[in-house]
Amino acid sequence: MKMFQTHKMTVSVDEHSSHLEQFQAFYQQLDDEGKTIEKLPRELIDDYQLKAVNATLAHVWKNNAYYRSMMEEKGFTTPELASLDQLASVPMLQKDVIRGDKEKILSVDPKEIGQVHLTSGTSGKPIYTAYTLADQYVYDLLPKYLELFKEKDDDVAAVALPYEFALPGLGFQRLFQFAFGTAILSLGKGGYMAPVDKSLELMKEYQATVLATTPSYAALLAEESEKYGIKIGEDIPMKKIWLTGEGCSATFRERLEKWWGCEVSFFYGSTECGVIGVECSQHNGYHIMEGHVKVEIIEPETGGVMPYGRTGEIVVTTLLREGMPMVRYKTGDLGALQKSRCSCGLVMDVLQLRGRMEHMLHIDGEAYSPFMIEHFLMELPEVGLWYHFLLDQGSLTIEAEKFRTDLSDDELAAKIKKHMADRIGITCDVVIRDDIPRTFGKAQRVFM
Ligand SMILES: [Zn+2]
Numbered sequence: 347m348k349m350f351q352t353h354k355m356t357v358s359v360d361e362h363s364s365h366l367e368q369f370q371a372f373y374q375q376l377d378d379e380g381k382t383i384e385k386l387p388r389e390l391i392d393d394y395q396l397k398a399v400n401a402t403l404a405h406v407w408k409n410n411a412y413y414r415s416m417m418e419e420k421g422f423t424t425p426e427l428a429s430l431d432q433l434a435s436v437p438m439l440q441k442d443v444i445r446g447d448k449e450k451i452l453s454v455d456p457k458e459i460g461q462v463h464l465t466s467g468t469s470g471k472p473i474y475t476a477y478t479l480a481d482q483y484v485y486d487l488l489p490k491y492l493e494l495f496k497e498k499d500d501d502v503a504a505v506a507l508p509y510e511f512a513l514p515g516l517g518f519q520r521l522f523q524f525a526f527g528t529a530i531l532s533l534g535k536g537g538y539m540a541p542v543d544k545s546l547e548l549m550k551e552y553q554a555t556v557l558a559t560t561p562s563y564a565a566l567l568a569e570e571s572e573k574y575g576i577k578i579g580e581d582i583p584m585k586k587i588w589l590t591g592e593g594c595s596a597t598f599r600e601r602l603e604k605w606w607g608c609e610v611s612f613f614y615g616s617t618e619c620g621v622i623g624v625e626c627s628q629h630n631g632y633h634i635m636e637g638h639v640k641v642e643i644i645e646p647e648t649g650g651v652m653p654y655g656r657t658g659e660i661v662v663t664t665l666l667r668e669g670m671p672m673v674r675y676k677t678g679d680l681g682a683l684q685k686s687r688c689s690c691g692l693v694m695d696v697l698q699l700r701g702r703m704e705h706m707l708h709i710d711g712e713a714y715s716p717f718m719i720e721h722f723l724m725e726l727p728e729v730g731l732w733y734h735f736l737l738d739q740g741s742l743t744i745e746a747e748k749f750r751t752d753l754s755d756d757e758l759a760a761k762i763k764k765h766m767a768d769r770i771g772i773t774c775d776v777v778i779r780d781d782i783p784r785t786f787g788k789a790q791r792v793f794m
Pocket of ligand 1: 626627628633689690691692
Protein backbone atom coordinates (compact mmCIF):
# COMPACT_ATOMS: atom_id res chain seq x y z
CA MET A 347 0.00 0.00 0.00
CA LYS A 348 1.34 3.38 -0.89
CA MET A 349 1.58 5.76 2.01
CA PHE A 350 0.63 9.30 1.33
CA GLN A 351 2.89 12.00 2.52
CA THR A 352 1.02 15.10 3.54
CA HIS A 353 3.79 17.66 3.38
CA LYS A 354 1.97 20.75 2.30
CA MET A 355 4.96 22.64 1.13
CA THR A 356 8.13 21.70 -0.57
CA VAL A 357 10.57 24.34 0.40
CA SER A 358 13.49 25.09 -1.82
CA VAL A 359 16.33 27.42 -1.11
CA ASP A 360 17.47 29.04 -4.30
CA GLU A 361 20.96 28.35 -5.55
CA HIS A 362 21.81 26.61 -2.37
CA SER A 363 24.63 24.13 -2.28
CA SER A 364 25.22 21.96 0.71
CA HIS A 365 26.80 18.71 1.79
CA LEU A 366 23.25 17.63 2.64
CA GLU A 367 21.87 17.76 -0.88
CA GLN A 368 22.65 14.09 -1.50
CA PHE A 369 20.16 13.20 1.24
CA GLN A 370 17.32 14.95 -0.54
CA ALA A 371 17.60 12.26 -3.19
CA PHE A 372 17.66 9.52 -0.53
CA TYR A 373 14.46 10.76 1.08
CA GLN A 374 12.82 11.51 -2.24
CA GLN A 375 13.32 7.89 -3.23
CA LEU A 376 11.78 6.68 0.05
CA ASP A 377 8.79 8.96 -0.61
CA ASP A 378 8.43 7.64 -4.14
CA GLU A 379 8.46 4.08 -2.84
CA GLY A 380 5.93 4.90 -0.13
CA LYS A 381 8.44 4.12 2.63
CA THR A 382 9.78 5.96 5.63
CA ILE A 383 13.04 5.46 7.49
CA GLU A 384 11.10 4.04 10.44
CA LYS A 385 10.79 0.54 9.01
CA LEU A 386 13.78 0.26 6.70
CA PRO A 387 16.00 -2.78 7.19
CA ARG A 388 18.58 -2.05 9.87
CA GLU A 389 21.52 -2.24 7.48
CA LEU A 390 20.00 0.44 5.25
CA ILE A 391 19.55 2.77 8.22
CA ASP A 392 23.14 2.11 9.32
CA ASP A 393 24.35 2.77 5.80
CA TYR A 394 22.44 6.07 5.67
CA GLN A 395 23.75 7.09 9.09
CA LEU A 396 27.35 6.34 8.15
CA LYS A 397 27.00 8.42 4.99
CA ALA A 398 25.39 11.27 6.93
CA VAL A 399 28.02 11.17 9.69
CA ASN A 400 30.79 11.22 7.10
CA ALA A 401 29.15 14.09 5.22
CA THR A 402 28.88 16.02 8.48
CA LEU A 403 32.49 15.31 9.44
CA ALA A 404 33.71 16.40 6.00
CA HIS A 405 31.62 19.58 6.30
CA VAL A 406 32.98 20.59 9.71
CA TRP A 407 36.53 19.54 8.76
CA LYS A 408 36.37 21.96 5.86
CA ASN A 409 34.45 24.78 7.51
CA ASN A 410 35.19 24.79 11.22
CA ALA A 411 38.62 25.26 12.76
CA TYR A 412 37.69 23.96 16.21
CA TYR A 413 36.21 20.65 15.09
CA ARG A 414 39.10 20.13 12.69
CA SER A 415 41.81 20.82 15.25
CA MET A 416 40.16 18.48 17.73
CA MET A 417 40.05 15.72 15.15
CA GLU A 418 43.61 16.34 14.03
CA GLU A 419 44.76 16.15 17.63
CA LYS A 420 43.22 12.69 17.77
CA GLY A 421 45.23 11.67 14.72
CA PHE A 422 42.66 12.09 11.97
CA THR A 423 44.19 12.95 8.60
CA THR A 424 40.91 12.68 6.70
CA PRO A 425 37.42 13.15 8.11
CA GLU A 426 36.14 9.77 7.08
CA LEU A 427 34.96 6.76 9.04
CA ALA A 428 34.84 3.25 7.61
CA SER A 429 32.08 2.17 9.99
CA LEU A 430 29.71 3.67 12.54
CA ASP A 431 31.71 2.02 15.33
CA GLN A 432 34.60 4.30 14.47
CA LEU A 433 32.51 7.29 15.54
CA ALA A 434 33.82 6.44 19.02
CA SER A 435 37.24 7.76 17.95
CA VAL A 436 35.88 11.23 17.10
CA PRO A 437 36.36 13.76 19.94
CA MET A 438 33.27 14.58 21.98
CA LEU A 439 31.87 18.06 22.26
CA GLN A 440 31.53 19.42 25.80
CA LYS A 441 28.91 21.96 26.76
CA ASP A 442 31.49 24.15 28.46
CA VAL A 443 33.41 24.58 25.21
CA ILE A 444 30.46 26.18 23.40
CA ARG A 445 28.79 27.93 26.33
CA GLY A 446 28.73 31.65 25.62
CA ASP A 447 30.70 31.21 22.37
CA LYS A 448 28.58 31.75 19.27
CA GLU A 449 31.31 31.03 16.71
CA LYS A 450 33.11 28.01 18.13
CA ILE A 451 31.28 25.38 16.10
CA LEU A 452 29.66 27.64 13.52
CA SER A 453 30.29 25.89 10.22
CA VAL A 454 28.92 28.39 7.70
CA ASP A 455 29.55 32.01 6.84
CA PRO A 456 27.69 34.10 9.48
CA LYS A 457 25.63 35.72 6.75
CA GLU A 458 24.08 32.30 6.04
CA ILE A 459 22.48 32.22 9.50
CA GLY A 460 18.70 32.32 9.34
CA GLN A 461 17.73 31.72 12.94
CA VAL A 462 19.46 31.74 16.31
CA HIS A 463 18.18 29.81 19.29
CA LEU A 464 19.69 29.67 22.72
CA THR A 465 19.33 27.64 25.86
CA SER A 466 17.84 29.46 28.78
CA GLY A 467 21.21 29.51 30.50
CA THR A 468 19.99 28.57 33.94
CA SER A 469 23.52 27.45 34.69
CA GLY A 470 25.68 30.28 33.46
CA LYS A 471 26.07 31.58 29.92
CA PRO A 472 23.70 30.39 27.19
CA ILE A 473 24.52 27.94 24.44
CA TYR A 474 23.81 29.50 21.05
CA THR A 475 22.67 27.41 18.11
CA ALA A 476 22.57 28.91 14.65
CA TYR A 477 20.53 27.44 11.83
CA THR A 478 20.61 28.26 8.16
CA LEU A 479 17.25 28.69 6.48
CA ALA A 480 17.89 25.43 4.66
CA ASP A 481 18.53 23.70 8.00
CA GLN A 482 15.15 24.84 9.24
CA TYR A 483 12.97 24.56 6.20
CA VAL A 484 14.59 21.94 4.00
CA TYR A 485 16.90 19.47 5.71
CA ASP A 486 15.18 19.26 9.09
CA LEU A 487 11.98 18.29 7.27
CA LEU A 488 13.48 15.58 5.04
CA PRO A 489 12.97 12.53 7.28
CA LYS A 490 9.33 11.65 7.68
CA TYR A 491 8.02 9.51 10.48
CA LEU A 492 4.51 8.77 9.32
CA GLU A 493 4.10 5.86 11.73
CA LEU A 494 4.79 8.09 14.71
CA PHE A 495 3.05 11.28 13.67
CA LYS A 496 -0.57 10.94 12.65
CA GLU A 497 -1.33 14.64 12.44
CA LYS A 498 -3.04 15.79 9.26
CA ASP A 499 -4.12 18.98 7.54
CA ASP A 500 -7.54 18.96 9.19
CA ASP A 501 -5.96 19.03 12.64
CA VAL A 502 -5.56 22.21 14.64
CA ALA A 503 -2.43 22.22 16.75
CA ALA A 504 -1.98 24.38 19.84
CA VAL A 505 1.67 25.05 20.57
CA ALA A 506 2.00 25.95 24.25
CA LEU A 507 5.76 26.05 24.41
CA PRO A 508 8.17 28.94 24.72
CA TYR A 509 8.72 30.81 21.47
CA GLU A 510 11.35 33.05 22.99
CA PHE A 511 15.04 32.16 22.74
CA ALA A 512 14.77 28.37 22.70
CA LEU A 513 13.73 26.01 19.91
CA PRO A 514 10.54 24.27 21.17
CA GLY A 515 7.80 26.73 20.14
CA LEU A 516 9.10 27.45 16.66
CA GLY A 517 10.33 23.90 16.23
CA PHE A 518 6.88 22.38 16.76
CA GLN A 519 5.32 25.17 14.75
CA ARG A 520 7.48 24.32 11.71
CA LEU A 521 6.91 20.61 12.15
CA PHE A 522 3.11 20.92 12.29
CA GLN A 523 2.82 23.52 9.55
CA PHE A 524 5.26 22.16 7.03
CA ALA A 525 5.16 18.43 7.68
CA PHE A 526 1.45 17.99 8.36
CA GLY A 527 -0.15 21.17 7.09
CA THR A 528 -2.02 21.74 10.34
CA ALA A 529 -3.30 25.12 11.46
CA ILE A 530 -1.33 26.48 14.39
CA LEU A 531 -2.52 28.23 17.53
CA SER A 532 0.69 29.78 18.82
CA LEU A 533 -0.21 29.94 22.50
CA GLY A 534 3.30 30.19 23.79
CA LYS A 535 3.69 29.60 27.46
CA GLY A 536 3.20 32.30 29.98
CA GLY A 537 3.77 35.23 27.65
CA TYR A 538 1.87 38.33 28.73
CA MET A 539 -0.20 38.21 25.53
CA ALA A 540 -1.39 34.68 26.25
CA PRO A 541 -2.83 34.12 29.71
CA VAL A 542 -4.20 30.66 30.45
CA ASP A 543 -7.89 31.59 30.11
CA LYS A 544 -7.33 33.18 26.69
CA SER A 545 -5.33 30.16 25.58
CA LEU A 546 -8.13 27.80 26.60
CA GLU A 547 -10.71 30.01 24.89
CA LEU A 548 -8.72 29.97 21.68
CA MET A 549 -8.41 26.19 21.83
CA LYS A 550 -12.15 25.96 22.29
CA GLU A 551 -12.94 28.49 19.57
CA TYR A 552 -10.76 26.73 16.99
CA GLN A 553 -11.48 23.21 18.25
CA ALA A 554 -7.85 22.29 18.83
CA THR A 555 -7.13 18.60 18.28
CA VAL A 556 -3.42 18.55 19.07
CA LEU A 557 -1.44 20.14 21.88
CA ALA A 558 2.32 20.40 22.25
CA THR A 559 3.41 21.49 25.70
CA THR A 560 5.27 20.51 28.88
CA PRO A 561 3.90 18.01 31.42
CA SER A 562 3.38 20.70 34.04
CA TYR A 563 1.63 23.05 31.63
CA ALA A 564 -0.65 20.26 30.40
CA ALA A 565 -1.62 19.77 34.05
CA LEU A 566 -2.08 23.50 34.56
CA LEU A 567 -4.30 23.88 31.48
CA ALA A 568 -6.46 20.95 32.60
CA GLU A 569 -6.74 22.34 36.12
CA GLU A 570 -7.58 25.84 34.93
CA SER A 571 -10.14 24.63 32.38
CA GLU A 572 -12.32 23.52 35.29
CA LYS A 573 -12.15 27.02 36.75
CA TYR A 574 -13.29 28.59 33.49
CA GLY A 575 -16.02 26.05 32.88
CA ILE A 576 -14.40 24.68 29.74
CA LYS A 577 -14.93 20.96 29.36
CA ILE A 578 -11.93 19.21 27.96
CA GLY A 579 -13.06 16.49 25.56
CA GLU A 580 -16.35 18.27 24.84
CA ASP A 581 -15.41 21.89 24.34
CA ILE A 582 -11.89 21.03 23.19
CA PRO A 583 -11.87 17.81 21.12
CA MET A 584 -8.27 16.92 21.87
CA LYS A 585 -6.92 13.86 20.05
CA LYS A 586 -3.24 13.95 20.89
CA ILE A 587 -0.85 15.67 23.27
CA TRP A 588 2.88 15.84 22.73
CA LEU A 589 4.89 16.46 25.88
CA THR A 590 8.37 17.85 25.81
CA GLY A 591 10.78 19.96 27.80
CA GLU A 592 10.62 18.64 31.32
CA GLY A 593 10.26 14.91 31.13
CA CYS A 594 8.00 13.04 33.50
CA SER A 595 7.10 9.55 34.57
CA ALA A 596 4.78 7.14 32.79
CA THR A 597 2.22 7.43 35.59
CA PHE A 598 2.17 11.22 35.33
CA ARG A 599 1.60 10.80 31.57
CA GLU A 600 -1.24 8.33 32.19
CA ARG A 601 -2.87 10.73 34.64
CA LEU A 602 -2.78 13.41 31.94
CA GLU A 603 -4.31 10.94 29.47
CA LYS A 604 -7.21 10.34 31.80
CA TRP A 605 -7.70 14.01 32.46
CA TRP A 606 -7.52 15.08 28.82
CA GLY A 607 -9.18 11.96 27.44
CA CYS A 608 -6.63 11.40 24.68
CA GLU A 609 -3.27 9.83 24.01
CA VAL A 610 -0.31 11.65 25.51
CA SER A 611 3.18 10.94 24.13
CA PHE A 612 6.66 12.10 24.95
CA PHE A 613 8.90 13.95 22.55
CA TYR A 614 12.54 14.18 23.55
CA GLY A 615 14.66 16.90 22.02
CA SER A 616 16.81 19.85 22.89
CA THR A 617 17.54 23.30 21.60
CA GLU A 618 21.05 22.22 20.66
CA CYS A 619 20.19 18.96 18.91
CA GLY A 620 16.56 19.31 17.82
CA VAL A 621 14.48 16.15 17.89
CA ILE A 622 16.19 13.11 19.41
CA GLY A 623 13.46 10.59 20.22
CA VAL A 624 9.70 10.12 20.07
CA GLU A 625 7.40 7.68 21.85
CA CYS A 626 5.31 5.32 19.77
CA SER A 627 1.85 4.18 20.82
CA GLN A 628 3.36 1.33 22.86
CA HIS A 629 4.90 3.86 25.27
CA ASN A 630 7.91 1.68 25.98
CA GLY A 631 10.53 4.36 25.50
CA TYR A 632 11.59 6.76 22.77
CA HIS A 633 12.33 5.59 19.26
CA ILE A 634 15.47 7.40 18.20
CA MET A 635 14.84 9.70 15.26
CA GLU A 636 17.54 8.02 13.27
CA GLY A 637 17.01 10.19 10.25
CA HIS A 638 18.01 13.22 12.30
CA VAL A 639 20.50 11.97 14.86
CA LYS A 640 23.00 9.28 15.69
CA VAL A 641 22.82 8.55 19.42
CA GLU A 642 25.48 6.88 21.54
CA ILE A 643 25.53 6.08 25.24
CA ILE A 644 28.84 6.68 26.95
CA GLU A 645 30.34 5.95 30.34
CA PRO A 646 30.47 9.47 31.78
CA GLU A 647 33.82 8.99 33.54
CA THR A 648 35.84 7.25 30.81
CA GLY A 649 33.99 8.40 27.70
CA GLY A 650 33.84 4.82 26.41
CA VAL A 651 30.82 3.79 24.36
CA MET A 652 28.50 1.52 26.32
CA PRO A 653 26.66 -1.48 24.88
CA TYR A 654 22.90 -1.79 24.53
CA GLY A 655 21.08 -2.00 27.82
CA ARG A 656 23.55 -0.04 29.93
CA THR A 657 22.75 3.39 31.35
CA GLY A 658 25.11 6.25 30.63
CA GLU A 659 25.30 9.75 29.22
CA ILE A 660 23.44 10.41 25.96
CA VAL A 661 25.75 11.67 23.21
CA VAL A 662 24.19 13.04 20.03
CA THR A 663 25.52 13.65 16.53
CA THR A 664 23.18 15.63 14.31
CA LEU A 665 22.95 14.32 10.74
CA LEU A 666 21.14 17.04 8.84
CA ARG A 667 22.68 20.33 9.90
CA GLU A 668 24.93 22.70 8.04
CA GLY A 669 24.87 25.84 10.23
CA MET A 670 26.01 24.37 13.49
CA PRO A 671 26.27 20.59 13.45
CA MET A 672 26.58 18.90 16.80
CA VAL A 673 29.26 16.23 16.63
CA ARG A 674 29.23 13.78 19.55
CA TYR A 675 27.60 16.35 21.80
CA LYS A 676 27.48 15.38 25.46
CA THR A 677 23.91 16.21 26.42
CA GLY A 678 24.18 15.75 30.18
CA ASP A 679 21.13 13.47 30.01
CA LEU A 680 21.19 9.88 31.17
CA GLY A 681 19.64 6.98 29.32
CA ALA A 682 20.01 3.48 27.96
CA LEU A 683 19.57 2.25 24.38
CA GLN A 684 17.88 -0.97 23.32
CA LYS A 685 17.51 -2.57 19.95
CA SER A 686 13.92 -2.16 18.89
CA ARG A 687 11.80 -5.18 19.62
CA CYS A 688 8.79 -2.94 19.80
CA SER A 689 5.48 -4.41 18.72
CA CYS A 690 4.84 -1.23 16.72
CA GLY A 691 7.22 -2.64 14.15
CA LEU A 692 9.56 0.34 14.01
CA VAL A 693 13.20 -0.54 13.54
CA MET A 694 14.70 2.55 15.15
CA ASP A 695 16.49 1.96 18.48
CA VAL A 696 14.60 2.60 21.69
CA LEU A 697 15.89 4.95 24.38
CA GLN A 698 14.99 4.73 28.04
CA LEU A 699 15.49 8.25 29.36
CA ARG A 700 16.53 8.62 33.00
CA GLY A 701 16.72 12.39 33.26
CA ARG A 702 19.50 14.89 33.75
CA MET A 703 22.67 13.78 35.46
CA GLU A 704 22.67 16.66 37.91
CA HIS A 705 19.07 15.93 38.93
CA MET A 706 19.71 12.43 40.25
CA LEU A 707 18.57 12.17 43.85
CA HIS A 708 21.05 10.61 46.23
CA ILE A 709 19.03 9.07 49.02
CA ASP A 710 20.65 6.88 51.66
CA GLY A 711 23.64 6.43 49.38
CA GLU A 712 21.61 5.32 46.32
CA ALA A 713 21.01 7.40 43.18
CA TYR A 714 17.39 7.65 42.05
CA SER A 715 15.94 9.32 38.98
CA PRO A 716 13.34 11.90 40.05
CA PHE A 717 11.03 10.43 37.37
CA MET A 718 11.20 7.11 39.15
CA ILE A 719 10.21 8.61 42.49
CA GLU A 720 7.50 10.61 40.75
CA HIS A 721 6.28 7.41 39.11
CA PHE A 722 5.60 5.80 42.50
CA LEU A 723 4.15 8.98 44.00
CA MET A 724 1.72 9.30 41.08
CA GLU A 725 0.50 5.75 41.63
CA LEU A 726 -1.58 7.20 44.44
CA PRO A 727 -4.68 8.78 42.88
CA GLU A 728 -5.21 10.93 45.98
CA VAL A 729 -1.98 12.80 45.20
CA GLY A 730 -2.16 15.80 42.86
CA LEU A 731 0.14 16.54 39.95
CA TRP A 732 2.04 19.26 41.82
CA TYR A 733 4.74 18.21 44.23
CA HIS A 734 8.27 18.96 45.42
CA PHE A 735 11.14 16.68 46.33
CA LEU A 736 13.38 18.33 48.91
CA LEU A 737 16.69 16.66 49.46
CA ASP A 738 18.78 17.53 52.45
CA GLN A 739 21.95 15.58 53.16
CA GLY A 740 20.62 12.35 51.76
CA SER A 741 17.19 12.51 53.33
CA LEU A 742 14.06 13.14 51.28
CA THR A 743 11.01 15.21 52.10
CA ILE A 744 8.06 15.04 49.72
CA GLU A 745 5.68 17.97 49.56
CA ALA A 746 2.45 16.94 47.90
CA GLU A 747 -1.08 18.20 47.34
CA LYS A 748 -4.33 16.34 47.77
CA PHE A 749 -6.38 15.48 44.68
CA ARG A 750 -10.11 14.80 44.90
CA THR A 751 -9.93 12.89 48.16
CA ASP A 752 -11.57 12.87 51.58
CA LEU A 753 -8.39 11.72 53.33
CA SER A 754 -7.07 14.08 55.98
CA ASP A 755 -3.60 15.56 55.56
CA ASP A 756 -2.22 13.17 58.16
CA GLU A 757 -3.85 10.15 56.59
CA LEU A 758 -2.53 11.00 53.14
CA ALA A 759 0.96 11.75 54.48
CA ALA A 760 1.03 8.37 56.22
CA LYS A 761 -0.21 6.67 53.08
CA ILE A 762 2.49 8.24 50.90
CA LYS A 763 5.17 7.34 53.42
CA LYS A 764 4.09 3.72 53.54
CA HIS A 765 3.70 3.52 49.75
CA MET A 766 7.21 4.83 49.09
CA ALA A 767 8.66 2.44 51.65
CA ASP A 768 6.77 -0.54 50.21
CA ARG A 769 7.36 0.26 46.55
CA ILE A 770 10.98 1.44 46.45
CA GLY A 771 12.20 1.00 49.99
CA ILE A 772 12.96 4.62 50.70
CA THR A 773 12.09 6.40 53.89
CA CYS A 774 10.91 9.95 53.53
CA ASP A 775 9.07 12.71 55.33
CA VAL A 776 5.84 13.93 53.80
CA VAL A 777 4.26 17.36 54.06
CA ILE A 778 0.80 17.94 52.59
CA ARG A 779 0.36 21.45 51.21
CA ASP A 780 -2.38 23.16 49.27
CA ASP A 781 -0.29 25.98 47.90
CA ILE A 782 2.42 24.48 45.73
CA PRO A 783 3.07 27.24 43.21
CA ARG A 784 1.95 26.73 39.60
CA THR A 785 4.43 27.90 37.06
CA PHE A 786 4.51 29.09 33.48
CA GLY A 787 8.20 28.36 33.32
CA LYS A 788 10.00 25.08 33.64
CA ALA A 789 8.49 23.42 36.68
CA GLN A 790 11.06 23.02 39.39
CA ARG A 791 10.24 19.99 41.45
CA VAL A 792 13.55 18.97 42.90
CA PHE A 793 15.31 21.08 45.46
CA MET A 794 18.72 20.09 46.78
ZN1 LIG B 1 7.50 1.33 19.10
